[in-house]
Amino acid sequence: MLKNPASSATGLSRRSFMTGTVSAAAAAPLLASAAKAEEAAAVHSRLREAVAVSLRINGQPYALSLDTRTSLLDALRDHVGLTGTKKGCDHGQCGACTVLVDGKRVLSCLSFAVMNQGSEVTTVEGLASSDGKLHPMQQAFIDHDAFQCGYCTPGQIMSAIGCINEGHANSEDDIREFMSGNICRCAAYPNIVAAIVQARDQTRGT
Amino acid sequence: MRPFVYEQPNDISAAVAIASRFTTDDEQPTRANAQFIAGGTNLADYMKLGVAVPNRLLDLNRLEEPALRQIRVSDDGIRFGALVRMGEAADHAEVKRRCPVIADSLRLAASGQIRNMASLAGNILQRTRCEYFRETSWPCNKRVPGSGCAAMEGFNRQHAVLGASDACIATYHGDFAQALIALDAVVRAEGSRGARKVPFARLHRLPRDTPHIETDLAADEIITAIEVPAVAWARRSRYLKIRDRESYAFALASAAVALDLDGDSVREARIALGGVATVPWRARAAEAALQDKKLDEASADAAAQAAFADAESRQHNAFKVELGKRTLVRALLETRDMKV
Amino acid sequence: MDAAAPKPGENQGEPLPRIDARLKVTGQAHYPADLPTANIAYGALSTSSIARGRVTKLRLDDARAVPGLLDIVTYGDMDKVEKPKFGNSGATSIGPLHDRTIFHDGQIIALAVAETFEAAEEAAQLIRAEYEEEKPTASFDSPGAKTVDAAGKNPMHKEDVKAGNFDAAYAAAPVRIDARYSTPTQHHNPIELFSTTAFWQGDQLIVHEPTQNVTGWKVELARQLKIDPANVRILSPFIGGAFGSKGPMTPRTAIVAVAAKRLGRPVRCVTSRMQAFGTQTYRAETRHRIRIGAGRDGRITAFAHEGWEVTSRADAYVVAGTSATGRMYDYGSVLTHVSLVEADRNTPGYMRSPPETPYVYALENAMDEMAVTLGMDPVEFRRINEPKVEPIGKKPFSSRSLIQCYDQAADAFGWAKRDPKVGAMRDGDWLVGMGCATAIYPTAAAPCAARVRLTSDGDVRVQCGSHEIGTGVRTVAGQMASERLGVPIDKVNVEMGDSSLPPAPVSGGSISTASVCSAVLKACDAIRTKLSVGATAEGRPLAGSHNEELDFADGKIVAKGGASAKIEDVFKIMQVGAIDEYAEFAPKGATPGALKKLYAGQPEFHGGDHDEDSVKYAFGAEFVEVRINRYTREIRVPRIVGAFAAGRIMNTRTARSQLMGGMIWGIGQALQEATEVDGRYARYVNRDLQDYLVPVNADIRDLQVILVPEVDHAVNPAGVKGLGELGNVGTAAAVASAVYHATGNRIRDLPIRIDQLIA
Incomplete structure (x- = not known):
């Protein structure tokens, strides 16, 4: 049985695990053969190469050169300059980074940009029409005061549009459940639900 | 990174x-x-x-095999392509009708956005959310074999009471897997050594003294499909998930239940438990306890006692034993009362 | 009219939509980390993994080898700047890079700066520290915890309030309770991540950072960097939620400024969600002992509230909510005492309703227990003990509409239908419970400056260095100008969140609307005076009218008799294009140096319990229904009603939203929020939004806010009582009361979770 050094005086010393982060890499087995070593060398030679990524964002084509690690969120914010999409946790826990990819709402922080090659991305900046007329969801958010600080709002709005598209806005209960991936720390929730009901009814023409 | x-x-x-x-x-x-x-x-x-x-x-998203993205429903059962997204499966009319426990388990997991992103195969392979596993400055036998476990004597409210070892008490947090293990699902995988079928119950490994070995899969093996054999009475099934908030939270305890009833009496019960165990957890003792019994609060409670007979708790997770039992009792009674 | 825009009652302003709403729904509202900055370098923090000890060695080689790495700021690199100061504008006195001592978990040990965000993160993760570790003290019961009297340790708590002879009165009381309560560690977790972007233009330092205090930070940052405050500009045009977390500046700001100076280019550091738990402030855990003695008629004769609060070893952070709880009811005698418990933790800080949230929770839970003990309806119990004057200094309340709040909320809630018997109400498998509690928050105001400009074509520009943290202050400041100058709101532009604007106090303590609106009011009135003079002079359109009889409406100046003059015509007559007025507002009782202190980032707070003539508080009453499953015991809140009276309501829409948000905060505090501290290592365990739970949409169902009309001319010229922090005071006690009603379990330790109900 393994010792539990965190709770016992024996075993691995507390000091040694505190000297830095312990990650799987530290203990990753060496590659078995010379062939593998060659492969490893090949990997390292390409490791930090920038990759070309083509995206259509709000109808406009973009050709980007990105680190493979760059999230779709950081690509939008830091490389395209569309800062409407927000970083609230960077780990898929808050929903502030929600965008539509090929019409579906996703978390742009958990998606590597390179995986979205050729995709159509819609952000909050792409909703209003070119004459400045707001999308019904944007107007509904204003009408129902569905935000306070406004930081989670782009994610809420994109998620709300996705929620209706998915057919998950048929009742207030549904809206509450299917919008629960978007945390609003100011807690405008009842107003968000009311806004989505309004926009749903308008976009359905009822 | x-x-x-x-x-x-x-x-x-x-x-x-x-x-x-x-x-x-x-x-x-x-x-x-x-x-x-x-x-x-x-x-x-x-x-x-x-x-x-x-x-x-x-x-894997560019793999061209169409079956990877399809849900096929036939007399044999339901075959889920590995790349089908959780949200799609949760909304599938036939899945909802034939196996509500599957649709429920998917719908009650994560958030709408995550369900749109996450593949079914990825979901069943999701790794524990143990706080000490997630933060690399803590010792963790699952992350770094032999480094120790900070959770044992640490803050372990969300940790497992079933299937734990002296090396690891991290909970398996998935929901879908509970439905699959209850329904005797099979996973299809392909690797350099060929294609094979893995019974779902054998996919995940108990932590024992090797918690870093999480599944039966090889590093070059890809799950291609998940097959759920047809069970007509799976229409009487549901997934009950108890959590600290109404949505977007992991289970403190959950139960996947499918019942074949003959009037009030149980011909066959399928039970899996989530949120309380280190791996997807089939509660066979509880199933056996219900066999041919009239399903009422007393027999449900007896089944729950059987399910948790071997439970071991620690400082902060003792409540999970009682909660797990009550979750199962409630799930059984609610499943009994389903109109199918 | 929809729920979001309540019809204004007496002394309540129109529910205008937020004037920055369009920016917020189109993604054009630029929060500090959004502001475009050329040639930016990215910073990432490396933080300690121990809570107490010393860094003996820092291994930077792996980090330095990361392609794109530009610099690492660490020990030695901050020697030429001053250490931070704990106080009004500073979160802590700990200068994390000033020496190698580790005071708490997650303390900054280095800042890696690189060409890309990815490289900076990679490098920061590769920085390895070796420590000489000492056994840390985590919290109250940990070995090494040091308990000291709070009084006198911090200007926020000069003395423990008391009145009469508690001991004798308590001993003589026929009915007594003596109970202990606790609240957990909590982190604000605004959804906007904490960030600093700094760049230098010659001697000028420009910082983009979300803050509730641009002026205070300007002064404090200049002090640390030993430069003239005139050379520092803090920009925070929009703030993505604050709740107190962005009030005091943390040590990161100066570190990023130093990095930008070293590199000669802008540096942006966005702190990760996890790192924020150790690098920012938080609400420390508290404990309470409450004793109440009462007669069988329900009249309280004795009240004692003892509080214990955790703080860091470095700084004596105190909230001491006994000031409010000791004045809440007509107690007869009062005894209070607050202790600080020093531990190896980062310094706590203000979190939405800092003193009242924990202390009033304890008081109100105890009040409910006492009502149960007396066999009395909890609303009646409070009614019986409603004071004419506050018990400590025997001063009147400037206004107190608590009973009106109770009556209106009880009516809307249907309190009369509640069966008072414990466990008597059920709905199928769900136990139903109903409870209530009082909300209270001190009404304060601070000196504030504002500049208002009205042009001949009716455009208004309001400039004030306050902060739009979501409260709607930008909107209500504009609304005040719109009303006073008689121009439509869409002609009003409001600039805030910039230290180069006229200074405003920290946006904390619910003082912003009162302070800002009072300053804007004053500036507008100066403009009115000039225009009035222009309009009423001999030969002018309104000649013969008196200034004070004029009204400004619809772009006109209207005299009492109905004669009017278009404002644009008055401008023409006066031969000016615009009138610009700079006003400085100081609340009643302000010291002679109060305005000077405003510019120095040290605003004086007046009101609350500080004033001679009266005490000033806003009140509310909250009613909650809970449902608890009879098997699995999860707690849901299907219904909550709050009625609040807070003087003049500038805008019923933004007021309702703030109160609603507060009530939902209260539900979260009752049922979910807790930062778990690993007692062995004094480290935070659940450091993200996966494990630190806050309410989600599905948690909130039927929520009603009632704005009870109230007029109070004593509080400030605007007649406004702050309400940003009122809504979440008392909520947790109302939930605890409802849980008791449903189950018979009196839960005294927050949060109330399944764990406590399932045993």
């Missing part, structure tokens, strides 16, 4: 071939240099945290 090379194989055999080139036979998939990515909702998170450190990602 460590840098990685990104590849987009075109088909399953290409993906396997690349994975095979960059991994070794004895390597765990979660620790390999080359790792597969589909939705990325679990892997990208763990890469950012430095918990997962692949230097090569094989993106």
Whole structure:
């Protein structure tokens, strides 16, 4: 049985695990053969190469050169300059980074940009029409005061549009459940639900 | 995050071939240099945290085999392609009708956005959310074998009371897997050593003294499909999930239940428990306890006692034993009362 | 009219939509980390993994080898700047890079700066520290915890309030309770991540950072960097939620400024969600002992409230909510005492309703227990003990509409239908419970400056260095100008969140609307005076009218008799294009140096319990219904009603939203929020939004806010009582009361979770 050094005086010393982060890499087995070593060398030679990524964002084509690690969120914010999409946790826990990819709402922080090659991305900046007329969801958010600080709002709005598209806005209960991936720390929730009901009814023409 | 090379194989055999080139036979998939990515909702998170450190990602989303993206319903059962997204399966009319427990387990998991992203295969392979596993400055036997476990004597409210070992008490947090294990699902996988079928119950490994070995899969093996055999009475099934908030939270306790009833009496019960165990947890003792019994609060309670007979709790998770029992009792009674 | 826009009652302003709403729904509202900055370098923090000890060695080689790495700021690199100061504008006195001592978990040990965000993160993760570790003290019961009297340790708590002879009265009381309560560690977790972007233009330092205190930070940052405050500009045009977390500046700001100076280019550091738990402030855990003695008629004769609060070893952070709880009811005698418990933790800080949230929770839970003990309806119990004057200094309340709040909320809630018997109400498998509690928050105001400009074509520009943290202050400041100058709101532009604007106090303590609106009011009135003079002089259109009889409406100046003059015509007559007025508002009782202190980032707070003539508080009453499953015991809140009276309501829409948000905060505090501290290592365990739970949409169902009309001319010229922090005071006690009603379990330790109900 393994010792539990965190709770016992024996075993691995507390000091040694505190000297830095312990990650799987530290203990990753060496590659078995010379062939593998060659492969490893090949990997390292390409490791930090920038990759070309083509995206259509709000109808406009973009050709980007990105680190493979760059999230779709950081690509939008830091490389395209569309800062409407927000970083609230960077780990898929808050929903502030929600965008539509090929019409579906996703978390742009958990998606590597390179995986979205050729995709159509819609952000909050792409909703209003070119004459400045707001999308019904944007107007509904204003009408129902569905935000306070406004930081989670782009994610809420994109998620709300996705929620209706998915057919998950048929009742207030549904809206509450299917919008629960978007945390609003100011807690405008009842107003968000009311806004989505309004926009749903308008976009359905009822 | 460590840098990685990104590849987009075109088909399953290409993906396997690349994975095979960059991994070794004895390597765990979660620790390999080359790792597969589909939705990325679990892997990208763990890469950012430095918990997962692949230097090569094989993106499965461009695999051309159509079956990977299909849900096929037939007299034999339901076959879910590995790349089907959780949200799609949760909304599938036939899945909802034939196996409500599956649709429920998917609908009650994560958030709408994550369900749109996460693949079914990725979901069942999701790794524990143990706080001490997630933060690399803590010792963790699952993350770094032999480094110790900080959770045992730490804050362990969300940790497992079933299936734990002296090395690891991390909970398996998935929901879908509970439905699958209850319904005797089978996983199809392809790797350099060919294609095979893995009974769902054998897919996940108990932590024992090797908690870093999480599944039965090899590092170059790809799950291609999940098959749920047809069980007509699975229409009487449901998934009950108890959590600290109404939505977007992991289970403190959950129960997947399917019942074949003859009037009030149980011909067959299928029961799996979530949120309380280190792996997807089939509660066979509870199933046996209900066999041919009239299902009422007393027999449900007896089944729950059987399910948790071997439970072991720690400082903060003792409530899970009682909660787990009551969750099962409630799930059984609610499933009994379903109108099908 | 929809629920979001309540019809204004007496002394309540129109529910205008937020004037920055369009920016917020189109993604054009630029929060500090959004502001475009050329040639930016990215910073990432490396933080300690121990809570107490010393860094003996820092291994930077792996980090330095990361391609794209530009710099690492660490020990030695901050020697030429001053250490931070704990106080009004500074979160802590700990200068994390000033020496190698580790005071708490997650303390900054280095800042890696690189060409890309990815490289900076990679490098920061590769920085390895070796420590000489000492056994840390985590919290109250940990070995090494040091308990000291709070009084006198911090200007926020000069003395423990008391009145009469508690001991004798308590001993003589026929009915007594003596109970202990606790609240957990909590982190604000605004959804906007904490960030600093700094760049230098010659001697000028420009910082983009979300803050509730641009002026205070300007002065404090200049002090640390030993430069003239005139050379520092803090920009925070929009703030993505604050709740107190962005009030005091943390040490990161100066570190990023130093990095930008070293590199000669802008540096942006966005702190990760996890790192924020150790690098920012938080609400520390508290404990309470409450004793109440009462007669069988329900009249309280004795009240004692003892509080214990955790703080860091470095700084004596105190909230001491006994000031409010000791004045809440007509107690007869009062005894209070607050202790600080020093531990190896980062310094706590203000979190939405800092003193009242924990202390009033304890008081109100105890009040409910006492009502149960007396066999009395909890609303009646409070009614019986409603004071004419506050018990400590025997001063009147400037206004107190608590009973009106109770009556209106009880009516809307249907309190009369409640069966008072414990466990008597059920709905199928769900136990139903109903409870209530009082909300209270001190009404304060601070000196504030504002500049208002009205042009001949009717455009208004309001400039004030306050902060739009989501409260709607930008909107209500504009609304005040719109009303006073008689121009439509869409002609009003409001600039805030910039230290180069006229200074405003920290946006904390619910003082912003009162302070800002009072300053804007004053500036507008100066403009009115000039225009009035222009309009009423001999030969002018309104000649013969008196200034004070004029009304400004619809772009006109209207005299009492109905004669009017278009404002644009008055401008023409006066031969000016615009009138610009700079006003400085100082609340009643302000010291002679109060305005000077405003410019120095040290605003004086007046009101609350500080004033001679009266005490000033806003009140509310909250009613909650809970449902608890009879098997699995999860707690849901299907219904909550709050009625609040807070003087003049500038805008019923933004007021309702703030109160609603507060009530939902209260539900979260009752049922979910807790930062778990690993007692062995004094480290935070659940450091993200996966494990630190806050309410989600599905948690909130039927929520009603009632704005009870109230007029109070004593509080400030605007007649406004702040309400940003009122809504979440008392909520947790109302939930605890409802849980008791449903189950018979009196839960005294927050949060109330399944764990406590399932045993």
